[in-house]
Amino acid sequence: MACNVLHVLGRYCAPTAFHSNPKRLPLTTTTHIPSVHHFRRQLSVATEAEEDSEVHIPIAGEDKHIPTTTGKNDLGVESHKKSFYPRKNQVVELVCESLAYKGKGICKIAESGFVVMCDRALPGERFLGRITRMKKGRFAEVKKLNTISPHNDSVVAPCEHAADCGGCKTQNLAYHAQVWAKEQQVRDLIIHIGRFPILGPGSVDYMKPILPCDVQFYYRNKMEFSFGTKSWRPGDVVQGQDSLYANKSALGLHVPGCFDKILPINNCLLQHKIANQVLAIVQDCWQHPASNVSAYDVHTHSGFLKHLTLRAGRDQKGLPTLMVNFVTSSYKPELLQPIVWKIIDNIPEVVSIVNNINTSVGNTSIGEEEYILHGNSTITECLRGLVFEISANSFFQTNTYQAEKLYQLIEEAANLRGDGSEIVLDLFCGTGTIGLTLAKKVKNVYGYEVVPQAVADARRNAERNDIQNAKFIEGDLNKIGDDFGNEFPCPDIVITDPNRPGMHTKLIRFLLKLRASRIIYVSCNPATCARDLDYLCHGLPESNMPGAYQLKGVQPVDMFPHTPHIECVCLLELC
Numbered sequence: 001m002a003c004n005v006l007h008v009l010g011r012y013c014a015p016t017a018f019h020s021n022p023k024r025l026p027l028t029t030t031t032h033i034p035s036v037h038h039f040r041r042q043l044s045v046a047t048e049a050e051e052d053s054e055v056h057i058p059i060a061g062e063d064k065h066i067p068t069t070t071g072k073n074d075l076g077v078e079s080h081k082k083s084f085y086p087r088k089n090q091v092v093e094l095v096c097e098s099l100a101y102k103g104k105g106i107c108k109i110a111e112s113g114f115v116v117m118c119d120r121a122l123p124g125e126r127f128l129g130r131i132t133r134m135k136k137g138r139f140a141e142v143k144k145l146n147t148i149s150p151h152n153d154s155v156v157a158p159c160e161h162a163a164d165c166g167g168c169k170t171q172n173l174a175y176h177a178q179v180w181a182k183e184q185q186v187r188d189l190i191i192h193i194g195r196f197p198i199l200g201p202g203s204v205d206y207m208k209p210i211l212p213c214d215v216q217f218y219y220r221n222k223m224e225f226s227f228g229t230k231s232w233r234p235g236d237v238v239q240g241q242d243s244l245y246a247n248k249s250a251l252g253l254h255v256p257g258c259f260d261k262i263l264p265i266n267n268c269l270l271q272h273k274i275a276n277q278v279l280a281i282v283q284d285c286w287q288h289p290a291s292n293v294s295a296y297d298v299h300t301h302s303g304f305l306k307h308l309t310l311r312a313g314r315d316q317k318g319l320p321t322l323m324v325n326f327v328t329s330s331y332k333p334e335l336l337q338p339i340v341w342k343i344i345d346n347i348p349e350v351v352s353i354v355n356n357i358n359t360s361v362g363n364t365s366i367g368e369e370e371y372i373l374h375g376n377s378t379i380t381e382c383l384r385g386l387v388f389e390i391s392a393n394s395f396f397q398t399n400t401y402q403a404e405k406l407y408q409l410i411e412e413a414a415n416l417r418g419d420g421s422e423i424v425l426d427l428f429c430g431t432g433t434i435g436l437t438l439a440k441k442v443k444n445v446y447g448y449e450v451v452p453q454a455v456a457d458a459r460r461n462a463e464r465n466d467i468q469n470a471k472f473i474e475g476d477l478n479k480i481g482d483d484f485g486n487e488f489p490c491p492d493i494v495i496t497d498p499n500r501p502g503m504h505t506k507l508i509r510f511l512l513k514l515r516a517s518r519i520i521y522v523s524c525n526p527a528t529c530a531r532d533l534d535y536l537c538h539g540l541p542e543s544n545m546p547g548a549y550q551l552k553g554v555q556p557v558d559m560f561p562h563t564p565h566i567e568c569v570c571l572l573e574l575c
């Protein structure tokens, strides 16, 4: 079965590379890529890799390695003949062909056809870019310098940081064009990674039109900012200053690709407006001469403040409430107290201030211990008529407005009989939200989740909403044994909502054996989702297991306007 996948991914990719590690997509091929179309496929399968990892994306002309620069035009831009291999820092004229998954523009160097990737390049745009990363036989990236002729759907990005912070990569693209591009990306992945023939004789169109989000700004209920000792600001890229930074502490967002540099942020157009007020207060206080707090230095592993996470919810009257989470390297509440007072005095909506202590040298914001500095340890949010308690380290859908619609789509896909007879298995259940919204219409819900706090929240949420037929179990779904499944009866409906890496093959094997009549696969990564749909429908070759499901529908949902992220609800029915 993998042969067809390999065929579209790369003609010379050894099948064993795929079979021996079926959990991960093949990240290395040696195929010559003659066109943008092939390049898009390569990029899709590289989604699990870090951008600077060993992803081999061969490029036009790599077998010859002969730069054939012929001269410079009036703009000082080099023009090229057919076979061309650019150099790092070279300024080239480019045309963006399309947007790939992760929001990178797939571009061709004008005249040569050489393919590169560029953040924030829009389809149809002609622009000048500087080659920033050029690895022989790997891939080329460019930084956009200036636009020569814009894409028809380009708009002025309202946020001053849109070009730099890495969050809103497509704020300068009209919203209707953003959702169109996302829909195309999902369709491409379903066809090429999932191997579902959407076009051609005998094919079925599984693809439903993307559901856009009516609220395109201030929709995020959670944002995580970082403290650091290197304050970054954009340089004059035309002058060759890609960035400038000072050895000065800052609170803001990590500059993409720079783990130690922070772009200071005072206002984020994606997060809740009251969260912006909290951010402004923290910005005002923490560097005050009277304050004795320092930013954590990721090089020396010294310093105190690591992250600031702001979370917004609603109380039962629908009024906004906020949680502030300071992640620090040690427990010194007296250092935070002046900032805590300032927040409480000025923003009554803040009902929870917690302090997570994280002593590791890594960049994670999850604490080993948590202390309450003010109010409660949780905030509440209302979804589909239920009230959910959420703690600092629990997952909760970040766009509550669109989550209402997402959950409605999940319920429609579940197509419950409504007679209270069905069993639902809710895999990767987080705080139990999906299962609990279905619980009153079914016999039992069984939820599985790895984060203990989320499981505790899910149990508390069941109680709080007077739901007695839901059971939540802590467990790692990547490490299930042969006895997995003994704790619940055979479900009628499986809902699986893994995070970005998708499902482990152990879990896929389990589902293929379980043969529940319906699976609803909710995903925030259409590339790994398409791969898992392929396994469930066409089989898992390393285990010699045939596929057992038919794909009935793929519904993309835009939960994250202005960002490259895409959510999908996919319905599978037992053959």
Ligand SMILES: C[S@@+](CC[C@H](N)C(=O)[O-])C[C@H]1O[C@@H](n2cnc3c(N)ncnc32)[C@H](O)[C@@H]1O
Pocket (backbone or CB within 6 Å): 395, 396, 397, 427, 428, 429, 430, 431, 432, 433, 434, 448, 449, 450, 451, 454, 475, 476, 477, 478, 479, 497, 498, 499, 524
């Ligand atoms: C995308 S979230 C979905 C949460 C939930 N279904 C919802 O809609 O709010 C994925 C969840 O899977 C959990 N998770 C990640 N890896 C896991 C694993 N190996 N085993 C069990 N749960 C896992 C995460 O903690 C997170 O809560």
